[in-house]
Amino acid sequence: xxxxxxxxxxxxxxxxxxxxxxxxxxxxxxxxxxxxxxxxxxxxxxxxxxxxxxxxxxxxxxxxxxxxxxxxxxxxxxxxxxxxxxxxxxxxxxxxxxxxxxxxxxxxxxxxxxxxxxxxxxxxxxxxxxxxxxxxxxxxxxxxxxxxxxxxxxxxxxxxxxxxxxxxxxxxxxxxxxxxxxxxxxxxxxxxxxxxxxxxxxxxxxxxxxxxxxxxxxxxxxxxxxxxxxxxxxxxxxxxxxxxxxxxxxxxxxxxxxxxxxxxxxxxxxxxxxxxxxxxxxxxxxxxxxxxxxxxxxxxxxxxxxxxxxxxxxxxxxxxxxxxxxxxxxxxxxxxxxxxxxxxxxxxxxxxxxxxxxx
Amino acid sequence: xxxxxxxxxxxxxxxxxxxxxxxxxxxxxxxxxxxxxxxxxxxxxxxxxxxxxxxxxxxxxxxxxxxxxxxxxxxxxxxxxxxxxxxxxxxxxxxxxxxxxxxxxxxxxxxxxxxxxxxxxxxxxxxxxxxxxxxxxxxxxxxxxxxxxxxxxxxxxxxxxxxxxxxxxxxxxxxxxxxxxxxxxxxxxxxxxxxxxxxxxxxxxxxxxxxxxxxxxxxxxxxxxxxxxxxxxxxxxxxxxxxxxxxxxxxxxxxxxxxxxxxxxxxxxxxxxxxxxxxxxxxxxxxxxxxxxxxxxxxxxxxxxxxxxxxxxxxxxxxxxxxxxxxxxxxxxxxxxxxxxxxxxxxxxxxxxxxxxxx
DNA sequence: ATGAAAGCGCTAACAT
DNA sequence: ATGTTAGCGCTTTCAT
Numbered sequence: 001x002x003x004x005x006x007x008x009x010x011x012x013x014x015x016x017x018x019x020x021x022x023x024x025x026x027x028x029x030x031x032x033x034x035x036x037x038x039x040x041x042x043x044x045x046x047x048x049x050x051x052x053x054x055x056x057x058x059x060x061x062x063x064x065x066x067x068x069x070x071x072x073x074x075x076x077x078x079x080x081x082x083x084x085x086x087x088x089x090x091x092x093x094x095x096x097x098x099x100x101x102x103x104x105x106x107x108x109x110x111x112x113x114x115x116x117x118x119x120x121x122x123x124x125x126x127x128x129x130x131x132x133x134x135x136x137x138x139x140x141x142x143x144x145x146x147x148x149x150x151x152x153x154x155x156x157x158x159x160x161x162x163x164x165x166x167x168x169x170x171x172x173x174x175x176x177x178x179x180x181x182x183x184x185x186x187x188x189x190x191x192x193x194x195x196x197x198x199x200x201x202x203x204x205x206x207x208x209x210x211x212x213x214x215x216x217x218x219x220x221x222x223x224x225x226x227x228x229x230x231x232x233x234x235x236x237x238x239x240x241x242x243x244x245x246x247x248x249x250x251x252x253x254x255x256x257x258x259x260x261x262x263x264x265x266x267x268x269x270x271x272x273x274x275x276x277x278x279x280x281x282x283x284x285x286x287x288x289x290x291x292x293x294x295x296x297x298x299x300x301x302x303x304x305x306x307x308x309x310x311x312x313x314x315x316x317x318x319x320x321x322x323x324x325x326x327x328x329x330x331x332x333x334x335x336x337x338x339x340x341x342x343x344x345x346x347x348x349x350x351x352x353x354x355x356x357x358x359x
Numbered sequence: 360x361x362x363x364x365x366x367x368x369x370x371x372x373x374x375x376x377x378x379x380x381x382x383x384x385x386x387x388x389x390x391x392x393x394x395x396x397x398x399x400x401x402x403x404x405x406x407x408x409x410x411x412x413x414x415x416x417x418x419x420x421x422x423x424x425x426x427x428x429x430x431x432x433x434x435x436x437x438x439x440x441x442x443x444x445x446x447x448x449x450x451x452x453x454x455x456x457x458x459x460x461x462x463x464x465x466x467x468x469x470x471x472x473x474x475x476x477x478x479x480x481x482x483x484x485x486x487x488x489x490x491x492x493x494x495x496x497x498x499x500x501x502x503x504x505x506x507x508x509x510x511x512x513x514x515x516x517x518x519x520x521x522x523x524x525x526x527x528x529x530x531x532x533x534x535x536x537x538x539x540x541x542x543x544x545x546x547x548x549x550x551x552x553x554x555x556x557x558x559x560x561x562x563x564x565x566x567x568x569x570x571x572x573x574x575x576x577x578x579x580x581x582x583x584x585x586x587x588x589x590x591x592x593x594x595x596x597x598x599x600x601x602x603x604x605x606x607x608x609x610x611x612x613x614x615x616x617x618x619x620x621x622x623x624x625x626x627x628x629x630x631x632x633x634x635x636x637x638x639x640x641x642x643x644x645x646x647x648x649x650x651x652x653x654x655x656x657x658x659x660x661x662x663x664x665x666x667x668x669x670x671x672x673x674x675x676x677x678x679x680x681x682x683x684x685x686x687x688x689x690x691x692x693x694x695x696x697x698x699x700x701x702x703x704x705x706x707x708x709x710x711x712x713x714x715x716x717x718x
Numbered sequence: 719a720t721g722a723a724a725g726c727g728c729t730a731a732c733a734t
Numbered sequence: 735a736t737g738t739t740a741g742c743g744c745t746t747t748c749a750t
Contacts, residue, residue, distance in 0.1 A: 025502070027743060038721045043745055053719060068525070070501035074442070075743035077433040078726050081384075085483075090472075103664070106465030113449075113486050122503070124444075125484045127472050142429035143384070143727095144481070166427070249667060278667035285669055305462070305664050308608060308637035310644055386727060397737045402729055412735060434727035437742050502743095 026069045034067075035060050046071065077143065085122045086331065087145035088112055091130035091152055102247060102275060103303040104318070108151050108173065111324030119328065133159045137168045147171070147331045153184065153217050171331040173323065175217045176342040183340040185326045189218050192316040192347040193225025196270050196298040199314070199349055201233050203357055205268035205296055209259060211243045211252055211280055212272030219272050222300065226270060240264050247272070249279040256283035267295060268355075274299040274306045274315055281309070281354070296355040311353035319345045385428045393426075394419050405430060436502065444481045445690065446504035447471055450489035450511055461606060461634060462662040463677070467510050467532060470683030478687065492518045496527045506530070506690045512543065512576050530690040532682065534576045535701040542699040544685045548577050551675040551706040552584025555629050555657040558673070558708055560592050562716055564627040564655055568618060570602045570611055570639055571631030578631050581659065585629060599623050606631070608638040615642035626654060627714075633658040633665045633674055640668070640713070655714040670712035678704045 032039045037056065045052045045060040052060075063069075077083045090105060109125065116123045124145055128135045133156060139145040146169065153160070153174025163170050164182035172184045200208050210226055212219040227237050241264065243255040252271065259266065260283070269284075271277035277299030281291050289295050291311055299306060302317035322345060330340040391398045396415065404411045404419040411419075422428075436442045449464060468484065475482045483504055487494045492515060498504040505528065512519070512533025522529050523541035531543045559567050569585055571578040586596050600623065602614040611630065618625065619642070628643075630636035636658030640650050648654050650670055658665060661676035681704060689699040 025500070029743080039744080040722075040746080041720055044720085047745085051719060056719080068496070068500060070497050072437070072743050073501045073503045074433045074436040075726090076745080078431070078437050078728085078742090079744045079746085081726070083433070088484075103462050103465065106462070106468065109465065109468065109484070110486075113484060117486055123484050125447075125468070125472060125482050127469075127476055137427070138429050141384075141427055142432045144432045249663070275663070275667070278664065281669060282667050282671070304608070304634070305637065308634070308641050310640060310669050312641070388727080398728080399730080399738075400736055403736085406729085410735060415735080431727050434742090435729080437726090437744085438728045438730090440742070 025072075026067055027072060031060065031064055031067070031069055035063055081143075083122075083143065083146055084120060085124050085145045086116060086328070087124045087126065087136065087139040087148045089133075089136045089148055089150045090125075090127050091133065091150065091154055091156065092127045102273070103305065104273060104275075104301045104320075105151055107303060107320050108323060111320050112149060112151075112327065113324075114321075115324035115328045118325075119332075121328075130154055130156055133163065136170070137163055137166065140168050147335050149173075149327050149331055153177075153186075155216065157217065169331060169334045171327050171334065171340070173327060175221050176344065177217055180342065183330050183334060183342055185323065185330055185343045186218065186345065187316075187318045187323075187347040188344045189221030189347075190225040190228075192300065192318075193222030193270075194229050195225075195347070195349040196222075196300070196316050197226045197229035199351065199355065200268045200270065200296055200298060201229060201235075203268075203296060203355060206235060207238070207241060207266040208268040208270055209241045209243055209256075209266045210270050210272075211245060211255065211276050213244055213246050214242075216246075222272055241266055245276070247276065249275050252276040252279035253283045256280045257286070260284070260287045260289070269295060269297045271297065272300050274301045274303045274313060276300075277313055277315065277354075278305070278309065281313075291354050292356050298355060302350055306350075307352065309354070311356070314352045314355040315350055317348045317350050319347065384431075385426055386431065390419065390423055390426070390428055394422055440502075442481075442502065442505055443479060444483050444504045445475060445687070446483045446485065446495065446498040446507045448492075448495045448507055448509045449484075449486050450492065450509065450513060450515065451486050461632070462664065463632060463634075463660045463679075464510055466662060466679050467682060470679050471508060471510075471686065472683075473680075474683035474687045477684075478691075480687075489513055489515055492522065495529070496522055496525060499527050506694050508532075508686050508690055512536075512545075514575065516576065528690060528693045530686050530693065530699070532686060534580050535703065536576055539701065542689050542693060543701045544682065544689055545577065545701075545703060546675075546677045546682075546706040547703045548580030548706075549584040549587075551659065551677075552581030552629075553588050554584075554706070554708040555581075555659070555675050556585045556588035558710065558714065559627045559629065559655055559657060560588060560594075562627075562655060562714060565594060566597070566600060566625040567627040567629055568600045568602055568615075568625045569629050569631075570604060570614065570635050572603055572605050573601075575605075581631055600625055604635070606635065608634050611635040611638035612642045615639045616645070619643070619646045619648070628654060628656045630656065631659050633660045633662045633672060635659075636672055636674065636713075637664070637668065640672075650713050651715050657714060661709055665709075666711065668713070670715070673711045673714040674709055676707045676709050678706065 028039045028042050032042045045057040136148045148170040150172045153172050161181045174184045174186050175189050176184050214220045214223040230237050245251040245255045269280050271280050291297050299313045299315035302315045306313040306315045333340040387398045387401050391401045404416040495507045507529040509531045512531050520540045533543045533545050534548050535543050573579045573582040589596050604610040604614045628639050630639050643654055650656050658672045658674035661674045665672040665674045692699040
């Protein structure tokens with residue numbers, strides 16, 4: 001016996017009924033009845049089947065539109081065993097403290113939102129504890145989403161490999177790492193680190209502080225670019241110029257302050273994100289070390305703020321708009337059963353006043 | 360007859376089968392079989408029903424976990440006729456040009472992500488063309504989401520009223536407007552405008568430029584606060600000090616440049632967002648009008664960047680973290696059939712160096 | 719070109 | 735405490 005009253009039967013006596021949902025949700029059968037056809041016909045008409053005569057289809061479409069009817073997506077998904085939803089996950093890392101509030105990440109969300117909308121997908125956004133990335137897999141196992149885009153690789157290389165091994169369709173914004181089972185898409189971090197460093201060297205800088213944590217894969221590559229350019233210029237890499245901090249403005253400020261206090265000489269700063277660069281500039285300001293006259297500063301990302309900073313910040317521009325498209329493209333390839341090789345996107349140095357040679 | 364082969368039947372000859380989905384998705388019946396119980400028992404066990412003996416429940420939970428099984432959410436939603444998904448919509452307004460890339464909006468997304476996660480809801484994020492807010496209603500009509508949170512009121516008051524009239528559960532981040540049928544949650548914009556203005560007056564400023572478009576509801580309130588404080592101080596509001604621009608850094612820069620060029624005297628700027636303030640400071644810099652010595656600047660929002668600006672920006676802090684919680688709370692009230700009155704959250708002036716009185 | 723009907727995977731009566 | 739079963743709203747095969 002049915003547990004719920006049939007929609008048609010007036011459910012005669014129902015005193016305990018909560019008067020809340022008095023507006024019964026329209027469904028296909030209603031449209032069919034009103035149009036004088038069967039539900040099959042309505043279904044076909046709304047899906048644009050060519051089996052339906054043009055006039056019938058248009059009549060039904062018009063009826064549905066005027067009644068504000070939308071297909072019940074749960075029923076549709078259940079029947080079709082698929083969805084048009086992609087899960088976008090931003091891991092929250094307690095250690096590095098960087099999370100969804102970093103403008104760069106949020107810009108990535110915007111970029112993904114555009115790419116997904118463009119191709120008719122819905123975006124399920126969630127923050128998950130990075131220690132528990134399995135919940136990303138759950139979105140797929142439960143049929144909520146057909147794939148996962150993870151923004152930020154962090155230290156979770158192994159977990160990501162496990163997810164990929166379990167055949168969870170997943171693409172990660174980050175750097176390509178040896179023995180990587182999952183697909184990553186990211187900027188060219190080695191080149192980015194190199195161009196920032198070379199630019200400073202070209203300006204005559206010789207003691208360039210590096211702000212970032214080389215334990216993170218992406219920062220590791222940027223550091224490598226930095227080291228390589230210094231080596232090519234015959235300059236020794238000094239460990240005292242490494243300000244090892246996660247993506248945290250607070251800690252960057254503290255790190256630069258420590259560096260200034262320590263008396264170690266430096267004439268430039270290469271920070272691994274614009275947020276870190278902003279914090280560095282602020283700390284330098286406290287010490288009266290004006291930018292760019294006393295210290296040149298280069299950031300990374302080119303978030304919108306960089307061009308409004310005072311002085312406007314020289315930085316390595318990440319291809320954010322393209323990132324969303326590429327991530328989605330790679331993911332769809334995987335979902336369709338194909339293989340997506342890791343992709344490295346070109347980055348670009350944007351020179352602004354924070355490294356303008358003193359006149 | 361079934362259109363798909365039964366999961367059990369090996370689907371004898373199927374030469375055209377794409378070898379893609381070879382890993383059949385686990386379902387409740389599989390768990391039931393493996394546990395030697397019925398699907399009903401599994402369903403009850405996984406939903407924590409007290410009817411099931413503790414040991415049986417734990418055995419089933421363990422089995423499900425070890426097999427990576429998750430309940431099929433489409434089937435569950437179809438059966439229960441509800442979901443735990445909330446649609447978060449960021450209207451994209453071609454006129455004002457402000458969209459998802461504004462750090463403030465993105466911070467709101469972060470805040471909402473936190474609030475939703477906290478209460479066990481999923482977030483469906485979408486950008487929609489503001490001229491077509493109906494697509495927000497579609498999310499609800501199609502059963503994808505049980506309610507909508509709209510970030511940004513813009514000029515869409517009428518459309519929003521229509522949605523509310525159609526009984527779409529919706530809450531909007533914005534200002535309370537007369538004749539409003541929908542629930543809005545927002546900062547106290549009149550107070551915010553007033554405190555910013557009063558702060559500048561206290562510093563001795565007399566000619567305060569206002570940067571923003573008073574046609575937008577929230578800006579309108581901030582402008583009102585500005586006008587009221589000026590009036591209370593016996594100062595005439597001069598229309599030449601109104602830099603009427605939408606939330607666009609470009610246009611703000613151009614506006615301030617125009618103001619400087621015009622020779623109109625001013626000793627302070629009150630900008631309706633930190634992004635606008637940043638652009639203003641940059642434009643002022645070009646004219647050699649240093650902040651705060653020659654011009655004091657106050658922003659709005661207190662995005663993370665504001666404290667890293669040089670000089671750090673005095674601004675009106677919006678209660679972003681609380682905003683997510685309040686928006687969700689109001690929405691859930693409405694979904695449960697209740698009524699949620701518009702809420703106005705307190706804002707707070709954060710004084711930093713951009714208005715520091717010259718020593 | 720259209721109708722009839724099975725069944726997607728789950729939940730919750732109704733049975734014991 | 736557990737099993738059995740109808741049916742959530744849709745899509746699609748099969749029949750016409």
